[in-house]
Amino acid sequence: MMQILPLFVAIPLGAGFLIPLVGRRNPRLCDALGNMTMLALLAMAISVIGKQGVYWVGGWLPQAGIPLGINLVLDGASLVMLLTITTISFMVTLYSIQYMDRYTSRSRFYSLFSLMVAGMIGVTLTGDLFNLFVFLEIASIASYALVAFGTQHEELEAAFRYIVLGSVGAALILFAIAIIYALTGSLNMAGISRALGTSPKPIYFFAVAMFIAGFGLKAALVPFHTWLPDAHPSAPAPISAMLSGVLIKTLGIYALARVLFNAVGMTPLFLDVLLVLGTLSIMVGVLLALGQDDIKRTLAYHSISQMGYVVLGFGLGTRLGIAAGLFHLMNHAVFKTLLFLNAGSIEYATGTRDYNKMGGLRSKMPVTAATSLIASMSISGIPPFNGFWSKLFIIVAAVQAEKYGYAAWAVVGSILTLASFTKLQKRAFFDEPKEAAKVAKEVPVFMKASMIGLAVLCVLMGLLWLPRIQEGFFMQAAKSLQEGFEYATHILGQ
């Protein structure tokens, strides 16, 4: 039954090698293969909704409760991530068909893209710490190359900064994994949680601090955020969308949550660290975003801020907080991808990213303007769009947990987000047309289709918080994180 799990990694990995082999001479074949791969992954992800299970690679079953091999785990939380990654990947490849006409070597683009997706899905599914590190590096290396894809001055500079900080983060994570291995003699997350027991040594806190710093670098939480506003805007628009939409969440936040909650054990101290990091990210991200006039840089700073909300939700440690955090993670993936694709369309049509030079795009590009308005309202938390519900429930969860100060910061952050997007919408779409906007035309059909699809999701995803779906989906996901060491029982048996 769980035989499908390794295919989630194998299919994009295979596509990553196949596409440059067969598609070098024929760019349309690359488009077809890339889109088919992502569509197949999406279909597979939909087919496993509501299922849970463990797959032991190579048939090495655990003996007497001790894990021997690597396992892939599908539970509530990994299902949420799996659906998010596959949906966004498909929408982004659909958009890339026409957007990537501006670049050469399309086969390499799809190849790196597939590798990145394979790495992210691997991080989502794996139940083994070292395996998590390997997949994390696969996704990271592919993303370094994709940021530098244009090979112009800015792209290379941004990619270099990204690669340096990314490698530091990876080294910290690997160091922490080695310490945990030395302490427990196990690399399997379930095995680690069994072996650690209740009275940790001081070195254990050192390892957890390294995990938080390492994954924090990958997730661009605030003291570690400096690379993100350079790297995300410099990449081609579909890649910016992937990086902000799913990469920082999977490699940073999901991996951190999985390791902290299920492997090394969550304590009130770590929860407080997450709360502080989350609140700092919300405020610093949004304040820096207000000062930008490059549309993609603004969005990149908002990614930092919105990730703060997710971390804040996780840091509350309650069932509702984690569920709302995961819901916001999913919503952010949809609307931030849409916003980056909108920015890509504007750049495609006008050739600039500075929104002081645009203005009046509303009449020239009606589809882009409408979808961008929906996404902006969604990210600013205006009902009935999806972003409103997830932010509302993060704040409700904070109040329920009696963290009134943090709830207040979340509200302030949301108001500032609204201010920033009002400015962006006004300057780009509503004001009098300026030079750059006069020649603008609406973008081609696949780009429109992808943007409309995401806008529809923005409107409909609020329905996911209806009680029945929420119980079965988000609460289930939150349960799998919050129950902590119970995770080991599901995987290894009693």
Place this chain on the structure above:
Amino acid sequence: MHYALCLVLFMVGLYGVLVKRNLIKIIVSLVVMESAVNLFIVMVGYRLKGIAPIMDSTIPPDQFVAASVDPIPQALVLTSIVIGVGVTAMTVAIAMRLYERYGTYDIQEIRRLRG
């Protein structure tokens, strides 16, 4: 004690990454950091006067487990070295392209972005 030396080596690398201005020196510092971690992983599995972890019929299993070094870190370190080489190659490639564009290896002069 030996483990602390790995941490010192790691910090030396981190210092280089944060302070040095030359791209190549930054890359070398990254490699130093990776080596520190790899060294630590190998040392975790080391056992004084341990035997090679190859099972044969002459030793009973429980004695073998007590005497042999831990083979898992050796497998891990191979993987991690390969990943490290991949990242280093990528970084060097980007540094070369940067030199072609800017004509300098000085990170202070490579400043088109405001970040």
